[in-house]
Amino acid sequence: MQLPEKGQSPDEVLAEMQRAAEKDADWRSGKTWSLVYNAGEDVIAVSRRAYDAFFSSNALNPMAFPSLRRFETEILDLASGLLHGGREAAGNLTTGGTESILMALKTARDWGRVHRPGASPAEVVIPVSAHPAFDKAAHYLGLKLIYVPVGPDYRVDLDAVKDALSERTVLVVGSAPSFPQGVIDDIPALAKLAEERGILCHVDACVGGYFLPFLERLGEPVAPWDFRVPGVTSISADLHKYGYTARGCSTIVYRDRALRRHQFHVQTDWPGGLYGSPTMTGSRPGGPIAAAWAVLHYLGEEGYLRLARTTMEATRALIGGVRAAGLRVLGKPAMSVFAFTADDLEIYALCDAMDASGWKIDRQQLPPSAHLMVSPGHAPFVVPFLSELGDAAHRLRGGAATPSGSAAMYGALAQMGDRSMVSEFLLGFMDSLDQK
Ligand SMILES: Cc1ncc(COP(=O)(O)O)c(C=O)c1O
Known part of the structure; x- marks a missing residue:
């Protein structure tokens, strides 16, 4: 592709882009x-207006854009409050869960260099259910992840954690909740183990950070996971997930400023001037920061409580319907994220059958299962989804042919003992994305 010789009209450009989006995920109809x-459209509209108003602002220099500095400071204050961080807590906005996790691991690595100088390579003890962003961060930062299994309830196996801890461990990780089964690890036990050894404990609440506090306020039982748990030293929580703000916004919060210092980067001798950068990115778009501030204030406590209630009602109906269809939910989901499988039919075939009728369900492995992450926007679509799911399961049980889809591929990949072949497959897939 080359630049068009002459520029096109905005209408022409946008019409072409809209045509390109015709096959994109139909999330407005609850299909993904x-x-x-x-x-909801009202939240999107507020977010978009704020994003647009600060479209060209850059938070790289907080002195040039005091508005963004104010928004960021206030959002972090609010986040620390929700997470029960107390007066000493301090954090930053990032572009998403992955960057927040990258920052938590960078902080742990640099903290380790000061407080555990013999720990080389420094180790992080982490459940296999934790998000791949930790694997990526460790890969970038030269940290060694010591993976521990989960128990039958899909929460981290604490005995395995004890066995995995060593003189080189600088950080222990838990999720609130985990992506695969939506369960909250035993954070008090993990944090206690960390505290006893004088090391750090990170809670990945990218999914739960802006949902669980409201669930608790609605009077629902929520296992302890935030800074009220002694020994928890940092928490990642994504605004662009259940904070419902524009994509590109997450928070990383530390128990105190001294710990956060390890996250920062400064260069004092650059001819371009003194350079200090709190997080991974240099230039930081103002849009996501402004949109986050706007949505938080637009919704307020009342709005988040209402959305949490709607989402949980939809989730309960979905879990009930999944069970009524003879399928099995894995573990005890803590909020609106859960996985299910089938004992009498091939779960990937069921996902393919749902694909064929337009419902896109994410597939998981180890064990094979289907995954649902429920938003308030799914509420009106629970009944048609469950009706199609029940029908599809019934057809498959009756011996209907599996629609051609990904079942065979997923099945084969899951059974490949040689994981380097699976790696090769994924690398090849990424390589092929830009080929026509
Ligand atoms: C538990 C958990 N942590 C971290 C992440 C990474 O977040 P992001 O995709 O915003 O980088 C996700 C994403 O789904 C997640 O589910």
Whole structure:
């Protein structure tokens, strides 16, 4: 592709782009269960207006854009409050869960260099259910992840954690909740183990950070996971998930400023001037920061409580319907994220059958299962989804042919003992994305 010789009209450009989007995920009709957290057109409109108003602002220099500095400070204050961080807590906005996790691991690595100088390579003890962003961060930062299994309830196996801890461990990780089964690890036990050894404990609440506090306020039982748990030293929580703000906004919060210092980067001798950068990115778009501030204030406590209630009602109806269809929910989901499988039919075939009728369900492995991440926007679509799910399961049980889809591929990949072949497959897939 080359630049057009002459520029096109905005209408022409946008019409072409809209044509390109015709086959994109139909999230507005509740057809997808991840990627977009739909809280309604009103929330999107507020977010978009704020994004637009600060479209060209850059938070790289907080002195040039005091507005963004104010928004960021206030959002972090609010986040620390929700997470019960107390007066000493301090954090930053990032572009998403992955960057927040990257920052938590960078902080742990640099903290380790000061407080555990013999720990080389420094180790992080982490459940296999934790998000791949930790694997990526460790890969970038030269940290060694010591993976521990989960128990039959899909929460981290604490005995395995004890066995995995060593003189080189600088950080222990838990999720609130985990992506695969939506369960909250035993954070008090993990944090206690960390505290006893004088090391750090990170809670990944990218999914739960802006949902669990409201669930608790609605009087629902929520296992302890935030800074009220002694020994928890940092928490990642995504605004662009259940905070319903524009994509590109997450928070990383530390128990105190001294710990956060390890996250920062400064260069004092650059000819371009003194350079200090709190997080991974240099230039930081103002749009996501402004949109986050706007949505938080537009919804307020009342709005988040209402959305949490709607989402949980939809989730309960979905879990009930999944069970009524003879399918099995894995573990005890803590909020609106859960996985299910089938004992009498091939779960990937069921996902393919749902694909064929337009419902895109994410597939998981180890064990094979289907995954639903429920947003308030799914509420009106629970009944048609369950009706199609029940029908599809019934057809498959009756011996209907599996529609051609990904079942064979997923099945084969899951059974490949040689994981380097699976790696090769994924690398090849990424390589092929830009080929026509
Ligand atoms: C538990 C958990 N942590 C971290 C992440 C990474 O977030 P992001 O995709 O915003 O980088 C996700 C994403 O789904 C997640 O589910």
